[in-house]
Amino acid sequence: MTSSRRRSPRSLFLGPSAALLVLAAAGCSSSAAQPSITVPTPSSEAAAYCGALHKELPQTVADLERSDPGPDSELTAGWGDGAIVLRCGVPRPAKMDDAQSKAIDADGVNWMLEQRQDAGPRFTTTYRKAYVEVTFSEEYAHDVSPLAAFAAPVNRTVPESL
Incomplete structure (x- = not known):
């Protein structure tokens, strides 16, 4: 039972970390393909x-x-x-x-x-x-x-x- 408690926090910790890495990589690749610019606010x-x-x-x-x-x-x-x-x-x-x-x-x-x-x-x-x-x-x-x-x-x- 002690080992399952160790795995549980570790798996929870690795899950968000992995998700952040995927989001960061996706953000980098999409910004390289299409630059972000400021959209005007006209009348x-x-x-x-x-x-x-x-x-x-x-x-x-x-x-x-x-x-x-x-x-x-x-x-x-x-x-x-x-x-x-x-x-x-x-x-x-x-x-x-x-x-x-x-x-x-x-x-x-x-x-x-x-x-x-x-x-x-x-x-x-x-x-x-x-x-x-x-x-x-x-x-x-x-x-x-x-x-x-x-x-x-x-x-x-x-x-x-x-």
């Missing part, structure tokens, strides 16, 4: 535009397959396991107040460019009723052509504001 009007945009987004961008980051949301999308990440309904960047800000036009959509340290560029739409942000990994730092894949969906779903 209800902007969220409606973002929901419409989400349905129009392409399955591939720059030959990268769609792989949305976690947590699952209509306000976020991704391609190439985090190489390109889109967030819709982000706050208006303070940098837009800077007259020296750089912007580019990609097929009729104007994007403000922000160069981030130790990361690829971030682009945010301007003159739209919802701000759409797209970040590129450093691999795409010198290639703005993936923005063209977002032009038609943004034009169809997120109205201009003046």
Whole structure:
């Protein structure tokens, strides 16, 4: 009977430990496959535009397959396991107040460019009723052509504001 008491606490101790190891391993593997990002909290009007945009987004961008980051949301999308990440309904960047800000036009959509340290560029739409942000990994730092894949969906779903 003494031996069964020893086994009982040991088996209870090993059970949760083993479960924690499995959960930790699962957490590591899923985060490697799909990076986690912060989901924006836009107004209800902007969220409606973002929901419409989400349905129009392409399955591939720059030959990268769609792989949305976690947590699952209509306000976020991704391609190439985090190489390109889109967030819709982000706050208006303070940098837009800077007259020296750089912007580019990609097929009729104007994007403000922000160069981030130790990361690829971030682009945010301007003159739209919802701000759409797209970040590129450093691999795409010198290639703005993936923005063209977002032009038609943004034009169809997120109205201009003046």
